[in-house]
Amino acid sequence: MANDLKERKIKRYVAQLDSLIDKNLDEIEKLYEKFNSLTSIVHQAGKIPLSLKQDCTKIKNEIDYILKEIYSIQSLLRGKYKNYAPRKPIRDKKIAEIAFQLKKDYNKFIELFYVITKQKKLQEVPTYKRPQAEEKPFKQIENQLKFTTVIKLLNELSYDKPENLKEKRIEQPIRDAYFIIVQGDRYGLDSISTNIKLREYDVIERYSKIELRLLITNLQKVEPEVIKKVLSRILLKRGGPEIKIVMYRIASDKDIKRDFVQRMKIKLSRIKQGEIELIL
Secondary structure, eight states, X not given: OHHHHHHHHHHHXXXXXXXXXXXXXXXXXXXXXXXXXXXXXXXXXXXXXXXHHHHHHHHHHHHHHHHHHHHHHHXXXXXXTTTTSOOOHHHHHHHHHHHHHHHXXXXXXXXXXXXXXXXXXXXXXXXXXXXXXXXXXXXXXXXXXXXXXXXXXXXXXXHSOHHHHHHHHHHOSOSEEEEEEEEOOHHHHHHHHXXXXXXXXXXXXEEETTEEEEEEEESSOOOHHHHHHHHIIIIIHHHOTTOEEEEEEESSGGGOOTTHHHHHHHHHHHSOTTOEEEEO
């Protein structure tokens, strides 16, 4: 019985990862179409905006980032979950072709761009500097993928049409989530790690010797004050007097700001031991 339940959970998780590849592929195709529409300006040799190279490079970087996520998921499915994940050679070939063609098209675009801008004596285009990558909530790939899956599940519920919302709420296993950073001494964090009970979509990761990160999901929306009381009873009590906690509520992808992890760490540096704070 227990094995059957575990098997079902694994199959459901694998199906979600597989679905995430499809969604990412759709997003890549839309971005690639946008990329082609911009690069066609160079091929037409018309008036070239100075921001063109920056815009095209930005789109390419976005596609590269999504491709890396796809490769990470594929690696997981072909490794740890190879007995559960069906092979999809047509989709894999499509992903590989887009990656190859993007690199080829981008290099050709850059060459043509500089030739045309030189001929037209346009002002040199400033080099696009990719923003410094934001700190991800989790280091381990599987944990970060589960975090992404939870966000997408919440997002589907948040943006669903009103007529489908009731049915969606019945099927949807998650209504609410909190990302939590806990700092304290190593022994207190050890105690928390070994005693805390997690649900199917929850995540716990020992980020460093003095830092623990969690994603706590809820079957219904839970207000921050309620979560604070639970954390106080479970984490502070088991973690000892040096523990301090900052939490961040997530309802959809709109809540995932680029610097939200950094803001949480700044808040942690300003609060006292034994305190729990929420950042908005």
